[in-house]
Amino acid sequence: MPTPKKSRRETEELLMLRALNPRINLSDKDGRKYYTLEKGYQGEVMFDAITQELKNNCIVLNGLLFKLKEKHFQIDTVIIFQKTIYLIDVKNFEGDYIYKSDPDRFCKNDTEIDDPILQLLKAESKLRQLLEEYRFNLPVESYVVHISPTFTLYNAPQNNHVILPTQINRFIRKLENIPSNLNGGHERLADLLISLDQGDYPNPPKPTYSYDGLKKGPYCSKCNSFSVSVGERKMVCNTCGxxxxxxxxxxxxxxxxxxxxxxxxxTVNLVYEWCGDRVSKKLIHRVLVENYKACGKKKYTYYV
Ligand SMILES: [Zn+2]
Structure with a gap:
């Protein structure tokens, strides 16, 4: 059971949109962005749970962003086996799409999405170039995995690089049956890829918001409701309990x-205001002292 050698993190853009969503009416553009990013991320996490169950000898790297010739390219999952590297792009589309060609795309009502295979093949070619640059010559095989069980693609052309929801179990069995014995070279390759990972896109797009425009107060971490009872020791959600x-x-x-x-x-005052004046300053002070480092003196104290 391989624990991923590199685990997945949300991008800063997703974290910001997720934090803003309960506190503001996101603009249409930001709302759509949030939906797409959140959905994509949830799909990737679903796939991570599956690769964690692989029982053969392999190395799993999740969420990589590389730079080649000044351009970034992103890979959802890399699995290193003895003789092959698997590059996997996870898609979490829901509902019924119709495949149309010229240009290749998925259509649903008035939504059109570029066929993800195009992007996948580009990423595959770039990963090859990157590996060649560092003198690793393992072959790369790439796949798009459609993870959502509700996804259907009508008129889909036969393509061995596309794994539809009903084919995922078979795909995993195929991965599991790959004979694989890893050595130090594979470990070095994994370490190299991790060291080349750029983390996050530089200057990711920022959603629009201002401090004053955001709703203050604590909300439920499960259902996002602001209807909560704040007590001394715990907060109880009036909506979901x-x-x-x-x-x-x-x-x-x-x-x-x-x-x-x-x-x-x-500062204590800033956190107090952010919590909608609903949490005692004494408690905020204690939590800040216990978890952060205090700088400055008396009423000018702030925490890092
Ligand atoms: Zn709740």
């Missing part, structure tokens, strides 16, 4: 502030 320790509520609020307003100094 979910309970959360107050310390965790405060830390979540601080984390949001750091993410959305990196230029602001974290």
């Amino acid at each position: 979910c309970e959360e320790r107050m310390e965790s509520v405060v830390l979540r609020c601080v984390w949001e502030l750091v993410l959305l307003f990196p230029e602001r100094r974290i």
